[in-house]
Amino acid sequence: MEETKKLLGSVTISPKIIDEVETQVKDIEGFKKKIQEYLVENITELLDVILYGAITLDTSDVHIEPQEDEARLRIRLDGILQDVVFFDHNAYHHLVSRLKLLSKLKLNVTDKPQDGRFTIEVKDLLIEVRTSSLPAEYGESIVMRLLNPKSLISLEDLGLRDDLYKTFEEEINKPNGMIIVTGPTGSGKTTTLYAFLKKIQNPEIKIITIEDPIEYHLKGISQTQVAPDKGYDFSDGLRSIVRQDPDVILVGEIRDLETSKIALQAALTGHLVLSTLHTNDAAGTIPRLVDLGVDPSSIASGLKMAVAQRLVRKVCKQCSTLVKPTAKELSEIKKGLKNLPKNIKIPEFEKIMVTKPKEKGCQACNFTGYKGRQGLFEAFLVDSEIERFILKNPPVSEIKDLAIKKGMVTMYQSGLIDVALGKTTMEEVMRVVEADEEKTAVEDAKNL
Numbered sequence: 001m002e003e004t005k006k007l008l009g010s011v012t013i014s015p016k017i018i019d020e021v022e023t024q025v026k027d028i029e030g031f032k033k034k035i036q037e038y039l040v041e042n043i044t045e046l047l048d049v050i051l052y053g054a055i056t057l058d059t060s061d062v063h064i065e066p067q068e069d070e071a072r073l074r075i076r077l078d079g080i081l082q083d084v085v086f087f088d089h090n091a092y093h094h095l096v097s098r099l100k101l102l103s104k105l106k107l108n109v110t111d112k113p114q115d116g117r118f119t120i121e122v123k124d125l126l127i128e129v130r131t132s133s134l135p136a137e138y139g140e141s142i143v144m145r146l147l148n149p150k151s152l153i154s155l156e157d158l159g160l161r162d163d164l165y166k167t168f169e170e171e172i173n174k175p176n177g178m179i180i181v182t183g184p185t186g187s188g189k190t191t192t193l194y195a196f197l198k199k200i201q202n203p204e205i206k207i208i209t210i211e212d213p214i215e216y217h218l219k220g221i222s223q224t225q226v227a228p229d230k231g232y233d234f235s236d237g238l239r240s241i242v243r244q245d246p247d248v249i250l251v252g253e254i255r256d257l258e259t260s261k262i263a264l265q266a267a268l269t270g271h272l273v274l275s276t277l278h279t280n281d282a283a284g285t286i287p288r289l290v291d292l293g294v295d296p297s298s299i300a301s302g303l304k305m306a307v308a309q310r311l312v313r314k315v316c317k318q319c320s321t322l323v324k325p326t327a328k329e330l331s332e333i334k335k336g337l338k339n340l341p342k343n344i345k346i347p348e349f350e351k352i353m354v355t356k357p358k359e360k361g362c363q364a365c366n367f368t369g370y371k372g373r374q375g376l377f378e379a380f381l382v383d384s385e386i387e388r389f390i391l392k393n394p395p396v397s398e399i400k401d402l403a404i405k406k407g408m409v410t411m412y413q414s415g416l417i418d419v420a421l422g423k424t425t426m427e428e429v430m431r432v433v434e435a436d437e438e439k440t441a442v443e444d445a446k447n448l
Contacts, residue, residue, distance in 0.1 A: 009118040061076040061143055061144065152216050182277045185278075206222070254275050277289070311432065314423055377414055415428075
C-alpha cells in the first residue's frame, strides 16, 4: 500500500488493491471473500479493501458494529442494509484505531460520540468519508458515509416525469423566490438541490452555498461550511452571504426561525433561495415554517415551490420480467390513477404490464432483484390562491387537498405511475410511501 497521509486525513488506495477488488469483487459474496482473505493474510490493509470494495459496489454507508463475541460489517446498498462479514474483536480494534486516526477522532475517548472525516484518493478521484463513532454495549459503533462525486447527477438523470421536469426547470430559472425540498434523512434532498445548481450554473450568475457539512464540491460555486463551535451557524453565514452579491443561495437546511426569516427575506429581495426541511410531504412545508415562528405572510409571498421526495429501488433490468399485474395490483393502480391530470400519460389500464424481479436476483443486482434508485416526487407551486390560503394558517390536510385539487400528483401516485411503467414494484412503493394517508388525501380532494 502507498503511504497513508495521516496528517492530511487521507488514504491512498494502492494499485494492487484496486486491481484485486475490481477483478474479484462483483457482488457482496465476492466482497466477503476478499475481506476474509485479508483478515487472515494482511490485516494492515484491511481498511483499504473495505473502503474500495464499498466504493466498487456503490455503497452509501459502511457500518462496523461490535457484538458480544464478534463484530459485524454491514453496507447500505440502494437504501437497504446488508450483512457482509463477521470478524473477531482483534480485527475490530485494529479497524477502529486506524479509522479514528484517519478521521482525527480522539483515540482515548470511547465513552462519547465523535464525528470526523477523511478523504480517499483513488484514480484521480477524491471521495469524502464522514465518520461517526457512537458508544455501544460492546465497544464503539462506527458508521462511514461515503460521499462519492460520481453520485452527483444532472436534472435530466433524476428520473423525472416530463411535467415535473418542465415545472422544475421553469422554477429554478426564475430570478427570485424560495424552493424547499422536503423529506427524511437519506431521501436524496441534497442530490436534487445539487442537480438544480448544475442545471442553472453559468458564468453570468453567482451561486453561494452554506452547508453542514459540504457534502460534494462543485466547480465554479462558492461553498461555505458552518462551524457552530466557532459561533458560525446558518443564520450568521446567511447574513454574510447576502452581502456577497449572490444570485442564487443554497441553504443546506432550515432549522430555526432566524435562518428561515433571513432566507425568506433574501427570496423577497431578488435572490433564488434553495433549501431543505424535514417534513413528511410537500404540504407539510408551510405548517413546519409556521411552527418555527415564521409569519404566514412572509411564507405566502416568499415561497414559490414545495417539493417532497423519497427514493425507491428500481428493478434490475438484467433479471426482471414483465408480467400481467395481479387483480389486487391492477385494482390499486386503477383506483390511485383514475383522476390523474390529463397531461400525464400512462398506459391504458388493460395494457399495463408490471415488472417482476427474479426471486433471488442475479450477480448484477447483488441477488436482490433491484439495482439503483430513483426519486418519487410530489410538488406544488404557490400561486395567488394558495398565497391567500396560507394567510389563514390552514392545517396540512387542507393544504394538501387544495394542492391535489390544483393538479398535484402525490408521492403515492408518482409511485403507482412508475409501477405502471415497469420501473419499480408495488412492494417498493408501499415500503417508502405512507400509502393509506396518501389515498385518503386523494379521495378528500376529489370531494372538494
